[in-house]
Structure formats: structure tokens, C-alpha cells
Amino acid sequence: MKHLENKKNSVVRFLTFIYKNNKLKILVSFVLVIMASMVDLVFPQLTRKIVDNAIGGHDINLLVTLVILYGVLSIASACVDIVLEYFYSKMKNKSAVDLRISMLKHLSKLSGKYYSNIKTGNLLSILDNDMFIIENFGTDIIFSIIVDFFTALIALFFLIRMQFDLFLVVIVLQLILVVSQSKLTSIIADKTAEVRTDYGRIANIVQEYVSNIMNVVLTKSKRKFFKSFLDKERKIIKKFIRLDMVISGNVAIARFVSALITIAIYGFGGYKIIKGKMTLGELIAFQEYTGMLIGPCINIIRSNTRIQQAKVSLDRIYSVIDEEICIKVDNKGLRLNNTDVDSIIFKDVSFSYNSNEEKILKSINLKFKRGKTTALVGGSGCGKSTIVNLIYRLWDLDDGHIYINDTDIRDLNLLSLRKNICVVSQDLFLLDDTIRNNIVLDNKISDEKLKNICELTGLSELIDSLKLGLDTVIGERGVKLSGGQKQRLAIARTLLSECPIIIFDEATSALDNISQKSIIRNIKEIVEDKIMIVIAHRLSTIDDADLIYVLEDGRVVEQGNKDELVNLKGKYFQYLSEAES
Template identity: 55%
Template sequence: MKYNKKTKLFSRFVRILVKGNKYLIAILFCIMLTIAGLDLIEPQITRTIIDNAIGLKNTNLLIKSILLYTLVIIISAILNIVLTYLESIMKKRIAIKLKNRSLKHLSKLSGNYYSNIKTGNIISILNSDIFNIENFGIEILLSIVIDIITAVATLIILINLQPDLLIIVLVIQLIIIVIQTKFSKELSNKTKEIRQKDGDISNLIQEYVSNIMNIVISKSKQNFFKRYTKEQRILTNKCINLDLKIAKNTSEINVMSGLIIISIFGYGGLKIINNELSLGELISFQQYIGLLIMPCTRIVNSNTRIQQALVSAERIFELIDEPIEIQQNNVGKKIEKDDNCTIKFENVSFSYTKEYKNLDGINIVFKPYETTALVGSSGSGKSTIINLIFRMWDVDDGEIYINNVDIREYNLKNLRKNISIVTQDSLLFDDTIKNNILLNRKNIEEGKFINLCNKLRINEFVDDLEDGFDTIIGENGVKLSGGQKQRLSIARALLGNEKIIIFDEATSALDNISQKIVLKTIKEFTKEKTVIFIAHRISTIVDADKIYVLENGKVIEEGNHIELLKNNKVYRKMFVQEDTIK
């Protein structure tokens, strides 16, 4: 990280920590300052106890000094408890704020980002890196300021006590600072490497856990463990190497700190023997040296923690700063409650990559009160059309209109709110069947809910469950069959108020009889809506008002089922082929 970049990153990092916590930070600073002041008093009390109270056999002074020392210790202890409590509150605030901001930003990104995203890396950022920021805390920066004040005050006291003994200590302390400065640079680079590798492994584990059943069925477990073991070995070696470097650095610091203690008692002992120093002065000097060394050590060690936190902050900011390609237009046009939606594609071309055109000059119209179907082989452009309607991507050329208004002029949030997409891979949560259908929508009548579930034959399998609609279905609906999952997703869409409903292979897991029942129910509940079907099976779309046949990103045929059969072209071949397979 270059110096200017690191400075900007640190400045932004501090602003994140400070924002919304100014009063709390002020209180923390005052408490820290008070504790530091009490620490500076303790060596003076020690000197009084040894030289004046014990040395002069003054019992009254001894009792007063001990009581004062006890009071200082108790007040420091209470303030430290309060300090820890307030620090914990602020740390949690910052962690929650960063996590919420990251999660919200993720939801605003385009399909281009989602198609290239590595889930493990994102999870690593949301967990490990935000935990590092939380563990860092603003109190470390406050502590640096307090430590500087403490170190300066202690240094002034030590100069007045024993300047010659202080010089010896400072020389050794400077060597420690040089060692730590060199180490902190190396630590920053190594930590960044480990964070990146940890994200790669998290991605592998996420992939494994999310598809565990398919991995077992496909006998690809060994392939996973081969990749995982290799990556884990690399990470382990990096971690061991870093731990060894930390241990080596710690040992060096311990040796140098030991030399400081030896110097104090060795040289100081000689001065006591020569009557140049009292025992109380030596002990108080040693305590003050601790007050000097501890802040200096904390400042140097804080630099190490700052470097680690900056690595995490950089990764978090990279996520937060990911450009939002599909911008929300807050003053854009909205689809009103009474609007019907006519969607029109005019000469639309689009490519995910430069090498291949996924759509090439498409002209399609989707009308309300009608069911429009898109059919074609895999890669023909069907799902791409849906992605463009939902504005996960924007077109390269041409225009998409909704009610004769360019789709880009609509309020994005409102647009997506009025589109419901049901895919073959049903999104279900580890919750009850009822909650998965309703998605916490409170305005849906119980009668409408029960009626729809009966018509979709959801009640047939729900009635056999002990807890009925309150049955928890497991992560991604693992306790249900593919067809049961699709029925729940379809019910969820039909209960909504969306103007546009898209079924992308939404009945692929249903048998022919169940499919006919579901399609009949869909038609009943979507009479006033704009309905789009994407299908491989012709049987799904035979009743569609308009069918578009796609091939290599182009519309090659259009019409209803009867018209397309009469054309005796691609659609008819597909229909005959499907009928033959049956």
C-alpha cells in the first residue's frame, strides 16, 4: 500500500469509527486520561511508603499512604470496568454499521458483479475482516493519544529523578522501536496474503456446504477434498510462517525488555551502594520506567494492529466502493396501482462478454391480460431477456419500454417491486411453509391463502405433516421434493400484487398432471397481469397467447401454438421431438 493511499485509507477508516460516536469517544477519552493520571500517582505513593513511612518509621504516614494507594487502585479498577463496557458498546455499533452497509450495498450491485462474485471471499469480509475492525476499536487510537501524554509526563519525571539511568533505558527502547517498525511492515503484507487465501478457502467451503447432497450423489467429494487440502496446506504454511515471525519478534522484545530491568537494578543498585540513590527512589524509578515503556510498547504494538486493521478495512471498502452500475432513480417514474404493463423490446442487443452476443436485435412485446412464452434451446437468450426486464443489466443497444417509457427512467426499487420471478431453483428459507409463502406479508387474507394452497395441491402434502403449515422445511427447503418447492414458490408469486409475473422453468419439477393443475391455477390468478413463461417443455406453453422462438439471441419465429405448428419450422420440430420422447 503506497503512503498516500494508506493515509487516505486510514483517514476514511477513522471517520467510520468516529461517525455517530463523538460523545461516547469524548467520555472514553476523559476516563482514559483519568486512569493515566492515577497511574502516574502510584510510584510517588510507593516512594513515600518506602522512604518516608517505612524508612522514618512513621506509622501514621504509612497507614495514610496505604489507604491512598488502595483508593487509587479501586478507582482505577472501577473506571476500567466502565471503560470496557463503553468500548464494547462502540465496537458493536461499528461492526453492525459496517456489516449492514456492506450487505445493503451488495443488494444494489448489478448482475455483472453477481456473476463474477466469489461467495467465500464476501463471507470472509463480512465475518473475519469486520471482526478485525470490531476487535480493533477506536479506543486503540485514543489509547495512543493517552500513551503519548503519559510517556511525555513520565519522561519529564524521570529526567528529574535519574537522567543518567534514563539514558541507558532510552537507548535500549529505541532499539525495540526499530525492531517493531521493521516487523510491522512485514506483518501487514503477510496478513493481507492470509486474508486473501482465507477468502478462497471460505469460497470452497461455501460451495461444498451449499451443494453437499449433489456432491455426494455425483461422487465428487474427492475432487473437493483434493482442492481443499491443497489450499488449506498453503494457508497453514503461511499462518505457521507468520506465527514464527511473531514469536521471534516477541522473543526479541522480551530480551530487550529484560535488559532494561537488568540495567535499572544493576546500575541503580550501584548508586544505592554509593549512597547516590535511595531504595524508594529506585523502586519508583522502576515503576515510572514501566509507565514509560508500557505506553511506548503499546504505541508500537498499536501500529501492528493498525496495519492489520487497515488490511481488513481495505477489503471492506473495496466491497463498499464497488460501483453501482444500475443506478436508482429516486425521482423516476413509478408503476402505479392501477397501471397495466406493456413491455416492449425494440432492436435490443446485449452481451455478457465481448466475445459473444447473447441478444441480437430483439423485437418482442409482452402485453397485459396475455401470457407470452419464450422457448428455445439453452443459451438462446431467454433468461437474458428476463435479466434485462428486471434491470440486473442494461441493454448495449436498443431500448426496452414499459408503457412507452424507457425502462431506465423508472424508479428502480418500484420497478423491481412490481416484478415477480419464479425460477426452477426455488429460493426457500429455513422457516415454516407458511412463512416461506407469505414472506411476512401481513395484508394477505387467510381465505385467499388457503384457497390458493388448495388449488395448487399444496395442502395434499401439508396435511400429512405433523405441524402442517408451521412445519420447518430446512435450509433451502431440503425436507421437500423439487415439485413441492416449486409449488410454494408459485404460491408466493400468485399471492403478491406484482404487475409482471415471470415463470422461468417454474414447473420443471412437476409431472404432467400436476403441471396442468398448476398452469390452470396460474391462469386463474393472473388474468389482469403481464405473464411471461420461459420453457423447454412445449406442453407448458401450448395455451400461451403469444410464443417467441429464440435461437442464438434472435427471434426466429412468433405466433400462437397452432400458428407455429402450421409453420412447420423449428417450433414444430421441437414439439414433435418432445412428443416422441413422451
């Protein structure tokens, strides 16, 4: 079903999406646009009667009646346009917001494979620029095409009936206009797609630069960023110029041919008036109907340009929404609560990030128990963080099983699983908000409990030193805090979450040894009824761990508490000796 949906034209798919959520508004709008177009088609006939019958016939009463009727119909038409614009605005803006929400929700369901390959700048370009295009595209364009087609058809009928020979001259020029516009529209659509793709690449460079601005300055890599940025900017400027020239050429040709049509109407029509084969009122009405034929035809062609531009954006948006969810979610799976989790067991687990690469984990067996602190140590690339990713189900394992209690992790409801796991890593998530809001994250926490957590994590001294205390704004990504303060804040947030599974992935690396040991000692008092997993390069972090697994090359090579591992004189002892030297 998903595969068939992906093959559907993205524009049709989006319009179907709008229709499903706005059936009544669309029905009312359709009736109103038909009424409005019928009124517009009456105006040339009123103009002809005013010129030929009222003014030409010197009939004051008829002139007043026709002018009043013209005014009333104009007011009615304007009111209908306002109502229609309200419906259009409501439908397209709501639909764009719903589409953005759908995309953001889908992103949260994707696996670590997608996150590791994603270009953030390109994604932001889709959420920003492409969504802006879609916000200006909606059902109004379809109604516009319907009205333009209907108007052009009726105008064509009146033109043929009024002056067939003059109509033939107009229609030849009209065909030249339509063909030229159609070809140039196709070129514009292709060049727009190129520019949009290149702009996404530039947005990625800008995002990397801005989000890492301090590191860029510290590493003196500004020149590299600017060189890459300017190279791509020069190329996209050339493409923008070419696109603008094609658009300008398109407009110039349309104006020229339109001018020829006007010349033909007034030249040939004026000749017919002089010869008495046509009245002045008919000439004016013919000119207005010609405008009602040419204008809608041009609008339809330009609507196609808008559709093609929107299609480029919709294709990019739906490429994200249609990204396959590798982590299969069982919405009916067993749900956990924070009293259910007693153990996590890895049984013969093997895993690789890419099927053609060597396994990161090789038939590994682990056990994490409630009320115990279990540590994972080993060199870079041995699989420590991979174990965390598998527990959180950012990836699914290749072979073996992971059990929570006696249930395979893949049989659990994914939302319930992740809700019960709290991970504190070096890559901290911090809001440009107050210390309080960064810790509680909109949860209702009493001031007494918050104060207690801040004391346990060593934040109290910082908070007391600040004029606004907990209400101090920490800046984007916590820029106003030191590395250690950021980690304390993240740990405080974790302890308030009351998750039964807590994972510290190098979560105290920015703290000094004294602060680290103090926080860990305090944490143990709080998490004594939880499963606590600690990943650490600094071995002093895990002195009091109940169980330590030593990993090497994706396998467990040693396990036991600190004393047992020291007595083995093996890999752990080697790490300990290197740390002390």
C-alpha cells in the same frame, strides 16, 4: 467523490465513520482517559513517598494517609476503566454492525455482472472473519495510543529529572527494542494479509462443498473437493507456522531486551544506592516510570500491528462497499404501483454480458401485454433468461429501449420496478423455516387466502399429509421437499405477492405433465389481469399461451399462438416434432 473516498486510508475512513456516529461518547471518553492517565502517573510518586518518607522516616500517620490515598485513587482508576470499556464496547460493536449492514445493503444494489463473478466463500469470509477483526478494533485503540503517548512523554520527563545517567542506559536499550519491534511488526502485517487472502479461497471451497453436499455425493466428486481443499490447507498451514514463528520471535526479542533493561536498572541503580546517590524509593519509582515508558512504547508498536491487521480486513470490506454500482438508480424516478403496468415493450434491444463478446440479443423487438400470457422458447443460449435479467434490471442493455407503458425502464425508480416483478426460476430461494413462512414471507395473509392458494398450486395434498401441516419445517434449501413440491411452494408465494408482472423461468420443470397443466390452468384464472411471461423448454407448458416468441441466436425468428406457429411449419413446429418423437 467516490474515487477520492476510495483513496482514503481504510482505517482513517472507518474511524471517521465511528466519530460521526459517536461524537459525544468520544468526547467524554477523551476526558476520562486523560484523567485516568494523570492518576496512573501519580502512583510512582506515592510509592517513593511511602518507601522513603513514611517507611524510611518511621511515620505511621503519613503511611496510613498515603496508603489510603493510593487505595482511593486505585478504586477511582478502576471505575473509570469500567466506564471507558462500556463506551468502547458500545461504539465498536455498533459501528461493526452498521458496517456489516452497509455492506449487505450495497450487495443488494450491485448488478448481475458482480453476482456472476463473485466468490461466495470469499464474501462469507469477509462477512465473518474480517468483520470479527473489526468488532475487536475501534476507537479504544486510538485512545490507547493517545494515552500511551502522553504517559510515555510524562514518564520520560520524570526519568530524566530523577536519574539522567541511569536514563541514558535505559534509553539505548529502549531504542533497540523499538527498532526491532517496528521491523517485525511490518513483516507480521504482510504475512497476515497473505494468510487472510488464502483463507478466503479455502472458505470458498468449503462453502461450495457444504452448499452442494448432496450433489457432491451423487456425482462422486468428493475426492476432487478434498484434494483441492487439502492442497490449499497445506500451503496455508505453512504460512500460519511462519507467521506464528515471526510473532514468537517478536515476543522473545521484546522479553529479552526488557530483561536487559530490568538488569540495568537494578544493577546500576543498586550501585548508586550503595554509593548514596539514590534512595530505594527513587529506584522503585524509577522502575515504575521505566515501565510507563517501555510499556506504552511497546503498546504503540503493537497497536500498529493491530491497525495493520485491521487495515487488511477493512480493505477487503471496503472493496465490496466501494464496488461500483453499474445499474444507475434514479431515486426520484417514476414509481409504479400494481395498477400502472399495462405493457412491456422491447424496442431494438441489443445486449452482451461483456463488451468484447458477441451480442446475446440482437436488435430484438418484443411486446408483453397485461392480461396476456406470453411465452419465450428456443434453444439454450438464445437469450430467454437474458430477457428476464434485463426486465428486472440486473443488467442494463447496450442499445435500444425497454419501455413499461411509455416510460423507459431506466427512468423508473429501481426499487419500485423490482417490487412489481416476481420471478420464479429453477434456482429456488427457500428458507430453513415452515411451509407457511416460506409462502407468506412475513406478509399478513389470511388463512382462507393461503388455503385457497395452496389448493390452486397443488400443495394442499402435501400439507394435509404432514402432521404439522403448514407449520412443518422444510429444512435448509427445502431439502425435505421434492423438486416438484419446492416449485409448487415458490409458485404459491408468487401468486400471493400480487405483482403485476409475473415471470416463470422453467418454474414447472420438476412437475409431471398432468400437474403442470393443472397448475397453469389454475394460475391463468388468478393472473388474468397481470403480465405473465413464461420461459419453457417443455412446450406443453405453453399450449394456452396468447403469444409465443421463438428465439434463435438472439433474434425473434417466429411469433404467434400455438396454432399459427404449427401452421408455419417452421422452428416451433420442429421443436414440437422433436418433443413428441
